[in-house]
Each structure stands twice: as C-alpha cells, then as structure tokens.
Amino acid sequence: MAMFSPATAAKKAGVSRSLISRALKDGSLKGTKKNNGHWSIQDTDLDEWMERTTVRAETDKTAPEKVVPQTGTRDPDDAAKIEELTRELSKKSEELADVKARLEVTKESLVEAKNDRDAWQEQAQQLASNSRSGFFRRLFGG
Numbered sequence: 008m009a010m011f012s013p014a015t016a017a018k019k020a021g022v023s024r025s026l027i028s029r030a031l032k033d034g035s036l037k038g039t040k041k042n043n044g045h046w047s048i049q050d051t052d053l054d055e056w057m058e059r060t061t062v063r064a065e066t067d068k069t070a071p072e073k074v075v076p077q078t079g080t081r082d083p084d085d086a087a088k089i090e091e092l093t094r095e096l097s098k099k100s101e102e103l104a105d106v107k108a109r110l111e112v113t114k115e116s117l118v119e120a121k122n123d124r125d126a127w128q129e130q131a132q133q134l135a136s137n138s139r140s141g142f143f144r145r146l147f148g149g
Contacts, residue, residue: 009050013038016048020057021112023119030056 013031017024027048030036037052 011048011050011053013046013048016053019053021109023116023123025119025123026116030060035060 011019013027014024017027020027027036028046031038031046031048036048036056038046038048040046
C-alpha cells in the first residue's frame with residue numbers, strides 16, 4: 008500500500024499542499040501523524056478523498072442525442088457521416104466538461120495560493136515591525 012507525504016498527495020490530486028493540510032486538519036482526509044510531526048497518507052484514503060471532493064463539470068445537455076437522417080434523396084453515406092460526426096461531437100462535449108472541471112480546480116488553487124501569499128506577507132510585515140523594537144532598540148536607542 009503506497010503512502011504519500013502531503014506534498015506528494017497534493018501533486019497526485021492536482022491541488023495545493025495547503026488544501027491537503029487543511030483537509031488533514033479538519034479530518035476530511037484521513038492521515039497518520041508520525042512521531043516527527045509529519046503526515047503520511049495512504050493511497051486509498053487519498054483516492055476516497057479525491058472522489059468526494061473533485062469538482063465535476065456538468066455535461067453539455069444541449070448536444071444532440073442522435074441525428075436521424077430523413078429518407079429520400081440523401082446519399083446513403085450521409086447517414087454514416089452524420090452518425091460519426093455525432094459521436095465526435097459527444098466526445099468533444101465530454102472533453103470540454105473535463106477541461107471546465109480542471110479549470111475550476113485551478114481557479115480554487117490560485118485563490119488558495121493568493122491567500123497563502125497574503126498570510127506570509129502579513130507575517131513578514133509583523134516580524135519586520137517587531138524587529139525594530141527590543142534589545143537593539145534599547146541598546147542603540149531609537
């Protein structure tokens with residue numbers, strides 16, 4: 008049974024590491040915390056979590072069900088061509104739905120990355136403002 012670190016699990020799931028960490032903390036993703044404080048995630052637990060949390064785009068309901076050629080003056084090859092084009096259209100509709108779902112996941116990852124960046128920036132600003140006080144300030148004045 009394969010075991011993953013949060014970073015490896017994030018790559019496999021196509022999400023950010025912070026999303027995996029939050030899922031571990033809130034219990035929506037099962038994992039084991041080792042003695043050194045690092046998380047370990049079983050592949051089956053990751054697969055179950057991915058199945059529960061993956062965003063799926065709805066398929067395009069406007070795609071034609073099946074085109075039935077009219078009888079009469081049409082060439083018999085037209086029916087085969089229409090059927091083939093209908094199959095291709097259906098396949099392309101499914102591919103489009105998949106791309107839309109991946110786009111949504113990417114958008115969520117971007118929002119998470121921006122939130123992480125803002126949190127780190129705020130922490131850096133706090134550290135910078137705290138460094139102006141303390142021992143060196145008392146020593147050198149200011």
